[in-house]
Amino acid sequence: QVQLVESGGGVVQPGRSLRLSCVASGFTFNNYGMHWVRQAPGKRLEWVAVIWSDGSNRYYAGSAQGRFSISRDNSKNTLYMQMNSLRGEDTGLYYCARARNAYSYGFEYWGQGTLVTVSP
Amino acid sequence: QTVVTQEPSLTVSPGGTVTLTCASGTGAVTSGHYPNWFQQKPGQAPRALIYSISNKDSWTPGRFSGSLLGGKAALTLSGVQPEDEAEYYCLLYYNGAPVFGGGTKLTVL
Numbered sequence: 001q002v003q004l005v006e007s008g009g010g011v012v013q014p015g016r017s018l019r020l021s022c023v024a025s026g027f028t029f030n031n032y033g034m035h036w037v038r039q040a041p042g043k044r045l046e047w048v049a050v051i052w053s054d055g056s057n058r059y060y061a062g063s064a065q066g067r068f069s070i071s072r073d074n075s076k077n078t079l080y081m082q083m084n085s086l087r088g089e090d091t092g093l094y095y096c097a098r099a100r101n102a103y104s105y106g107f108e109y110w111g112q113g114t115l116v117t118v119s120p
Numbered sequence: 121q122t123v124v125t126q127e128p129s130l131t132v133s134p135g136g137t138v139t140l141t142c143a144s145g146t147g148a149v150t151s152g153h154y155p156n157w158f159q160q161k162p163g164q165a166p167r168a169l170i171y172s173i174s175n176k177d178s179w180t181p182g183r184f185s186g187s188l189l190g191g192k193a194a195l196t197l198s199g200v201q202p203e204d205e206a207e208y209y210c211l212l213y214y215n216g217a218p219v220f221g222g223g224t225k226l227t228v229l
Contacts, residue, residue, distance in 0.1 A: 045220040108168050108177070110168075112164075112165050
């Protein structure tokens with residue numbers, strides 16, 4: 001069965017960096033686009049970034065543009081999110097999700113999330 | 121920032137029918153917004169239910185259906201079960217960029 005397992009979250013000071021990982025199993029990883037979606041405590045879901053199956057294209061939400069970088073290693077079935085210059089408003093649960101195709105459409109399967117807390 | 125609006129909360133009796141809606145701040149929702157619906161229970165990750173207006177995932181119970189209704193995307197639950205109590209999020213696409221709605225907290229009472 002499809003499994004997505006995120007890691008790398010933690011408590012970090014404003015302005016610092018963090019790298020999240022998402023290990024995928026149960027499907028052919030290099031056939032699907034992958035997303036990061038976050039959810040601040042008690043708030044709505046917010047799409048953060050997507051990367052196509054071959055890594056050729058990446059797209060970001062405005063809140064992530066210039067600070068976050070999505071990448072993937074298809075040989076390791078792993079998705080990454082490098083987050084720099086973190087702010088308090090970046091606090092939340094970060095989910096990875098598999099797209100429905102090789103590009104960016106849809107959010108078919110979700111991991112359980114990894115918690116990022118940005119606090120002085 | 122494009123706004124996608126849902127009812128904050130709805131209450132339905134077990135066995136009843138309820139329709140949740142999803143409105144676009146830019147006008148009528150169309151097939152070009154590729155509406156998606158997700159269910160999220162407390163402490164759990166979201167789960168996909170419906171994509172491209174009305175297509176169901178293999179795990180989506182038959183009592184869930186999606187449609188376009190009055191310029192909005194709609195999710196209808198017919199024969200509601202207690203386990204359907206959850207937060208429901210819609211998602212619309214704007215020129216390829218996905219935007220989630222604020223969520224509807226559905227109470228089964």
